[in-house]
Amino acid sequence: MRICVGIDAAKGTHWAVAVDGEGRVVLDRAVENDPDAIDALVGELRALGREVVIGLDVVGSFARFLEAVLLAEGFALVHTPGIAVNRAGQGFSGGERKSDPRDARTIADLVRTRDLRPILPDDDTLVALRLKVGRRRELIQDQTRRISRLRGLLCGIHPGLERTLDLTCKGPLALLTRYVTPSEIRRAGKPRLLAHLKRTPHLHGTDALVDRALEAARAQKIVVPGEAPTAELIRELANEALEARARIVRIERDLEGLLADHPDGALIRSLPGMGAVLAAEFIACVGDIRRFGSADALASAAGLAPVQRQSGKRAGWRRAYGGDKALKRVFYQSAFCAVTTKDPLSKAFYDRKRREGKHHTQALIALARRRVTVIWTMLQRREAFDPDRKAA
Template sequence: MEVFVGIDVAKETHWVCALDHAARVLLNRAVDNEQADIDALVRELVALGDDVVIGLDITGSLARFLEAVLLAEGLRLVHVPGIAVNRAGHGFAGGERKSDPRDAHTIADLVRTRSLRPILPDDETVIALRLKVTRRREITDDQTRRISRLRQLLGAIHPGLERRLDLTGKGPLVLITRYVTPGEIRSAGHKRIVAYLRKTPHLHAAEALARAALEAAQGQRTVVPGEAVFADMIREIAAEALEARQILGRLDRDIEALLDDHLDGALIRSLPGMGAELTAELIANIGTIDRFPSADALASAAGLAPVIRQSGMSRNWRRAHGGDKALKRVFFQSAFCAVSTRDPLSKAFYDRKRKEGKHHTQAIIALARRRITVLWTMIRSRQAFDPNRKAA
């Protein structure tokens, strides 16, 4: 007998609902997020039928342990997106009400009536890539906010220096960990500033950086109230930014090593525009290509497949607003990079779409969609990108 199970995942207690093919409730109870309780649940589910499909509204994160136990028992898992659960819940009586039992029943019903993407076990390399990529994005986001704050503070007390420095670079950050205010820079002088900068390994253009700082300092004589407090905060944030750069460097080296070990790493990177960072993000998001039976399924997951809009006599296509935003960003950015670096095939496709009347973003989206088909075919056929092939 077929059994369709919905699990509303939570940190401490999951709620489980099991239905048969006629939507009759076979099981409806809470399960603690503990090994013994989940093992007992598995035994109950196996006793209910010989074909058990389990839907989870969360993958990874809070559901990581639950996934591991269920997959180890050989059970089939599928992902039911949270937005689908929310929208489906509104179709029942009292749709605005929400509870864990209600959500679990909705998930089970969606498993019974929908074709959903499977949740497959990941190998150690994919798990490591996912964690490293997530950590890198967190640090990058924090670094962006940190640099923005530095510009704001430095522009408040020494606007001339702020205009002359590219605070995303290593040299300017090293400079302002010591010399910030016009008075400090003038007192130090050119030689002392250069000597301080050269203490940092692999720092280039120390002379030019010192000259730019002195020019800015010579052009400002007014001392801004609270200047010393501002300068201390700038030095502190600049030191944090330098430390973040070191962490990002280590993460990039780790990601490169993991891609070298991954079966699809070199294969994906052979496609123009797919650098190490985008390749790692792609693998982290899709896990294995076996989750997507076709290129159309992968494009749909990324929100890059056109959506039909039909009402009465009106029938047209529009751009999808849903999909995995992280996956969409990977394909969009890789297409943009391919055009920017003037890959001949990508540039020709982009130019053709522009001549058809599409604006820049539409042409990039069309290119991203075409590249999904190429990439899916490359991985499935285990063949690197070949620009001379007709299919490319």
């Protein structure tokens, strides 16, 4: 008899519920997140029957130890997304009630009634890729907030300089680590400004940068109240931004090495528009391509498959609102890169969609959906991208 188990994973205490083929509860208890308690749960699950399928609402993170133990013991694991658990729970008696036992029972029922994606074992390279990609995403988000804050402060005391500097670049940040206010820039003059920038390696266009800064400083004569403390905070943020850029570069260098060790790395990067970062993000999101039985399943997971909308005599299709946003971004960004770098096949497909009346975003989404089929086929056949082969 098939036994379906739902585990509501948590940091301290998991809750496990097992139901048989008819939906009767045969196990319902808390499980501490420690080796002895999980080993005891494994023994109880083995006593229930041969065919045991376990659903987890969390993959990785604080559920990684539980996941590793269950996979090592040979159990079949499937993923039940949190949003599916939440919506399914509202359909049961009690409606909006929320508790760990209730969520675990909902997960077990989803395992019993739905066809869910399997959770497969991860190797060290895949885990490292996910950690590096996650850390890079955190640094990028922090950097975006930092640059936005820096722009606001600089615009308040020296708007001319803020307009002329691209604070996403290394040179302007290096300048702001020392010289911010108009009086500081005017007193320093071009020789000192250039000498300061030369202390930061690998800068280009320093002469033009210094000329723009001097022009903005000469155009402003007024001293804004609070200029000195604001300039001090700007210098601090600029130093932090430079350090964050260096950390991001180191992570991207590490991703290059990890992709070289991953069996899918070279295949994915052979597709135009898939650079090292996007390839690493794709692998981190997808894991083993065997989790997806078809290209349509992968497109659905990315939220790129159209959704039917039919009621009465009205029928049509709309863009999906769900899906893995990180995976959707990978395909969309890679499609954008392929078009802007003038990949012939991608550009021809994009131009055809534009001639059909689709606007820019719609054409890119259509191209991203086509690339899902291409990359899924490449990984299934273990073949690199061949531009002369039109059929996926």
